[in-house]
Amino acid sequence: MSQTQTNQTTISKEEATWMFQKMLEIRHFEDRVHDIFGTGILPGFVHLYAGEEAIAVGLCAHLDDKDYITSTHRGHGHCIAKGCDLNGMMAEIYGRATGLCKGKGGSMHIADVEKGMLGANGIVGGGFPLAVGAGLTHKLKKTGGVAVCFFGDGANNHGTFHEGINMAAIWNLPVIFVAENNGFGEATPFHYASSCKSIADRAAGYSIPGETVDGKDVMAVHEAAKRAVERARNGEGPTLIECVTYRNYGHFEGDAQTYKGEEKVKHLDDLDAIKQFYTYLTEQDIMTEAELDQMDADVRSAVDRAVEFAETSPYPLPEQLMEDVYVSYKTDGGATQ
Amino acid sequence: MTRQLTFSQAVNEAMAISMREDADVILLGEDVAGGAAVDHLQDEEAWGGVMGVTKGLVQEFGRDRIIDTPIAEAGYVGAAVTAAATGMRPIAELMFNDFIGSCLDEVMNQGAKLRYMFGGKAKVPLTIRTMHGAGFRAAAQHSQSLYSFFTHIPGIKVVIPSTPYDAKGLLLESIFDDDLVVFFEDKTLYTMKGEVPEGSYRIPFGKADIKRSGEDVTIVAIGKMVHTALKAAGELSKNGLEAEIIDPRTLSPLDEDTILSSVEKTGRLIVVDEANPRCSAATDIAALVADKGFDYLDAPIKMVTAPHTPVPFAPSLEDLYLPTPDKIIKAVEEMTGSELVI
Ligand SMILES: Cc1ncc(C[n+]2csc(CCOP(=O)(O)OP(=O)(O)O)c2C)c(N)n1
Ligand SMILES: [Mg+2]
Numbered sequence: 001m002s003q004t005q006t007n008q009t010t011i012s013k014e015e016a017t018w019m020f021q022k023m024l025e026i027r028h029f030e031d032r033v034h035d036i037f038g039t040g041i042l043p044g045f046v047h048l049y050a051g052e053e054a055i056a057v058g059l060c061a062h063l064d065d066k067d068y069i070t071s072t073h074r075g076h077g078h079c080i081a082k083g084c085d086l087n088g089m090m091a092e093i094y095g096r097a098t099g100l101c102k103g104k105g106g107s108m109h110i111a112d113v114e115k116g117m118l119g120a121n122g123i124v125g126g127g128f129p130l131a132v133g134a135g136l137t138h139k140l141k142k143t144g145g146v147a148v149c150f151f152g153d154g155a156n157n158h159g160t161f162h163e164g165i166n167m168a169a170i171w172n173l174p175v176i177f178v179a180e181n182n183g184f185g186e187a188t189p190f191h192y193a194s195s196c197k198s199i200a201d202r203a204a205g206y207s208i209p210g211e212t213v214d215g216k217d218v219m220a221v222h223e224a225a226k227r228a229v230e231r232a233r234n235g236e237g238p239t240l241i242e243c244v245t246y247r248n249y250g251h252f253e254g255d256a257q258t259y260k261g262e263e264k265v266k267h268l269d270d271l272d273a274i275k276q277f278y279t280y281l282t283e284q285d286i287m288t289e290a291e292l293d294q295m296d297a298d299v300r301s302a303v304d305r306a307v308e309f310a311e312t313s314p315y316p317l318p319e320q321l322m323e324d325v326y327v328s329y330k331t332d333g334g335a336t337q
Numbered sequence: 338m339t340r341q342l343t344f345s346q347a348v349n350e351a352m353a354i355s356m357r358e359d360a361d362v363i364l365l366g367e368d369v370a371g372g373a374a375v376d377h378l379q380d381e382e383a384w385g386g387v388m389g390v391t392k393g394l395v396q397e398f399g400r401d402r403i404i405d406t407p408i409a410e411a412g413y414v415g416a417a418v419t420a421a422a423t424g425m426r427p428i429a430e431l432m433f434n435d436f437i438g439s440c441l442d443e444v445m446n447q448g449a450k451l452r453y454m455f456g457g458k459a460k461v462p463l464t465i466r467t468m469h470g471a472g473f474r475a476a477a478q479h480s481q482s483l484y485s486f487f488t489h490i491p492g493i494k495v496v497i498p499s500t501p502y503d504a505k506g507l508l509l510e511s512i513f514d515d516d517l518v519v520f521f522e523d524k525t526l527y528t529m530k531g532e533v534p535e536g537s538y539r540i541p542f543g544k545a546d547i548k549r550s551g552e553d554v555t556i557v558a559i560g561k562m563v564h565t566a567l568k569a570a571g572e573l574s575k576n577g578l579e580a581e582i583i584d585p586r587t588l589s590p591l592d593e594d595t596i597l598s599s600v601e602k603t604g605r606l607i608v609v610d611e612a613n614p615r616c617s618a619a620t621d622i623a624a625l626v627a628d629k630g631f632d633y634l635d636a637p638i639k640m641v642t643a644p645h646t647p648v649p650f651a652p653s654l655e656d657l658y659l660p661t662p663d664k665i666i667k668a669v670e671e672m673t674g675s676e677l678v679i
Contacts, residue, residue, distance in 0.1 A: 043474035104649030122478030157407035187371030315653035
């Protein structure tokens with residue numbers, strides 16, 4: 001499999017602004033959720049995407065609302081990159097009625113179908129066939145759209161990975177499979193759980209292109225994604241892109257992360273995706289430090305506003321418990337409630 | 338003082354005892370140890386299970402017997418079926434019962450049916466431990482209670498303990514039973530403490546436990562709902578109504594006799610089940626009494642269950658989802674026609 005050369009292409013200032021903006025939104029959103037979770041007021045489980053921003057952003061830079069993505073339990077970054085509203089997302093994580101899913105889904109199920117975001121997912125491996133189905137719709141309806149399936153290294157051992165990619169290949173569907181190889185599925189290393197050197201190697205088994213890129217380098221992801229999305233839009237079928245990355249936090253909040261080693265330090269520092277992109281943008285004279293720093297301040301305020309929005313939003317009302325089970329049939333709840 | 342353990346420690350101890358007693362007992366699951374092939378960990382676990390229930394096992398039994406699996410439920414649960422059929426006595430941990438979607442064939446079509454299809458020439462001494470239950474803010478795909486699924490399928494035994502004592506005795510019975518057992522652990526009960534004797538003891542399947550005796554109404558409660566029912570019984574007692582609380586402990590086999598003789602005594606039945614209400618353990622128990630105990634009944638049978646919806650995330654909705662003591666008391670009021678001053 002080819003190893004993509006990084007930083008070969010340049011991008012327009014407009015693209016760069018969007019990408020840096022989205023990466024910052026993800027980072028500050030996740031850092032805030034981390035802090036708030038630590039205070040004990042957030043319900044449920046949260047799995048944070050901080051550290052992996054370059055992947056969702058490098059990919060979604062090529063997508064618009066008609067394109068679909070499927071996501072994972074670590075879904076906040078995918079949502080943000082696909083254009084979901086920060087206020088609605090934060091309110092969803094808080095379980096409020098103003099959340100993107102009216103508070104009924106929570107962190108692990110945030111979705112916004114109008115934005116082409118088919119949901120974070122509580123089931124590892126759940127996304128593969130879902131992306132294939134969305135790709136099938138695009139193909140049959142000739143929309144020119146694509147579907148992108150984000151998944152973790154742990155998920156690549158699930159049967160659905162193999163079933164999904166094989167179907168996308170035989171039907172020549174416009175689907176891009178994007179592995180986020182952060183080295184671990186929970187506390188289990190990729191190299192223990194997967195009998196392959198790289199996830200990209202597995203593409204050969206389905207006769208589709210596969211490549212490994214540096215998932216901390218948004219330009220590298222952007223470039224590989226561009227090729228894959230073009231192929232898909234041109235009717236040339238699916239591609240598998242493996243992005244090598246690292247998650248800044250634990251698997252979920254509360255994970256002691258004893259399985260991590262020394263590498264952690266440099267990932268949080270020199271190898272940080274946002275730091276790298278900042279340096280790239282300024283060294284290439286695409287944007288100035290002043291511009292980037294201003295964006296950083298603005299995004300922090302936007303996240304503050306999202307938290308305030310969530311915290312002042314109401315909880316769902318009792319009647320909402322029974323709504324939206326079916327389109328056409330209001331459940332009476334069955335037995336005594 | 339009697340020894341107190343948490344539910345989680347009781348489950349852990351049952352596994353450790355079984356593994357000391359029988360070298361064929363192994364444990365497979367995702368991150369049951371954690372940190373496999375991490376140089377600085379070796380036989381140190383990274384996790385000991387997502388909720389810490391299997392902590393310490395890899396230190397004592399090593400990675401040959403405490404096996405971290407890839408995230409491949411169809412793979413390792415299926416493998417556990419034939420490991421069992423060919424001489425091992427595995428425990429497979431399905432982290433959340435909701436993930437049965439990823440390995441239902443291996444349980445339903447393979448494990449449950451081998452013995453029957455092979456004319457009795459195979460046995461599958463496999464225990465699948467799995468976590469269930471709402472109330473953890475874990476949302477729709479991590480909060481279900483799916484025991485009725487398994488109860489429906491012949492060839493599977495279904496166990497749902499409600500106390501640390503029962504958890505240990507029933508898990509030891511499950512592991513040494515020669516059939517496929519699905520053993521349910523309520524994630525909200527793990528921290529509950531209770532008396533648990535040292536050493537090995539087993540609680541036989543198909544023997545319900547009367548958690549409280551009473552004359553006026555029989556409440557059959559499943560798993561954690563036993564505690565909800567006990568709270569309701571305390572309130573009812575203040576109003577002069579004595580509820581008998583029956584914990585079936587195993588849904589397959591089901592102790593019909595204990596339920597029927599209780600209803601014969603009280604004339605009233607309420608089934609409390611936190612699972613969804615259609616085609617459920619609750620309807621099954623209600624049907625049993627309607628069928629075999631109709632003449633004992635002085636009032637229609639009541640069920641207090643979750644509504645027919647997925648488990649909502651928002652705390653304000655999830656709190657409405659689960660049965661509560663108040664809902665049980667309301668059901669008693671409906672069936673006795675009396676208004677209880679609570
Ligand atoms: C079918 C299924 N099995 C197991 C789990 C529990 N689980 C949640 S996330 C996770 C690890 C996923 O690892 P990976 O795919 O690498 O994604 P990452 O968390 O690293 O982003 C596991 C085992 C699940 N949610 N669904
Ligand atoms: Mg991973």
